[in-house]
Amino acid sequence: MSLFKEVLESGETIFKNEDSLDPEWVPKLLPHRETQQFRVVNCIKPLMQGRNGKNVLIYGSPGIGKTAAVKWILRDLEENSDDVSPIYINCWQKNTAHKITCEICNQINYSFTQNKNTEELFEVIKNVLNKKSAVFVLDEVDKLEDTDFIYSLINEIYKKSIILITNFKEWYVEVEDRIKSRLLPENIEFKAYTKPETRNILKTRMEHAFFPTVWDEDAIELISEKSYEVQDIRAGLQLLRDAGLIAENHSSKKVILEYAKEAVSKIELNKSPENLDQNERLVLKVVKENPDERIGDLFKKYQEIGGEGTYKSFQRKIERLEKGKFIKTKKLIGGKEGSTTIVQYKKLTEFE
Ligand SMILES: Nc1ncnc2c1ncn2[C@@H]1O[C@H](COP(=O)(O)OP(=O)(O)O)[C@@H](O)[C@H]1O
């Protein structure tokens, strides 16, 4: 075998379909989520028979297929029913009632939204959707500024299923009772994938994204392992892409273990918030409650609420949380109280 056969010519690529590594890309079939998808579908099904649907609360840590599972259902619904309108809102991008009503108008093809206020837009939505029925998905619902909008949906749209998705199941505990008592959602937990499931998902995606025989077995194994450790498929997809690009930079037709290792060393893998220990959670809590505070003052507050360990170990926790992208720090040099570090909380789903 010639060595040169392994070398990429200029303009050649090992990617068959690089787009399929985007986190937004939804695979046609979602393996290992069939049970949860089936439960969601059962809540929506009554709508297809002209009855009212059930509401759903989906929760689980980031990067484990919540959005993908539900988007797949909406697409399937759209292909199979003219009577149920699928509405998908990401509340991180659309976090106010006004932005959401504009987005819903957009999705129901109503374009005269200029100069109309939220109430007027909601009237339009009611008129259209109450002729049929609707499934509303409010993804990342914990980012919604005001839950009144959910209340309006519950009361004013007659036949619907409202599906709320969140990374933090604690969010629902704080929701007002008047909403909870009307919503009564079916709770569906998404648990992290097991090791074989993680490997299978990444392998399938790899086969989609790359030409055959590109990947060495031990390279894909390493990436599956790392993705499983952080329990986030998104991280695995990023590693697949990065390792592929590193291989191309070496003009190599193969992704070997060395390139996978290089990809792993280059990204900070996010730890899921569920995996933080008790003291790390306390640090996160004081940082969240005291924005832009000096590290020394934060330490005092951390001790007041029962945080353990020395100042040094507190500093190390801050460093680790910053590496895991939970918080950001910035150094203040000089000033009347001398140099110090200022700590800021970062939204947990804010990936860079
Ligand atoms: N079972 C699965 N099969 C294939 N891809 C998956 C699966 N679960 C997650 N993914 C992929 O992982 C990425 C992150 O999933 P996503 O649904 O966005 O996570 P979440 O909404 O839980 O944060 C997406 O690109 C998604 O397509």
Ligand SMILES: [Mg+2]
């Ligand atoms: Mg999501």
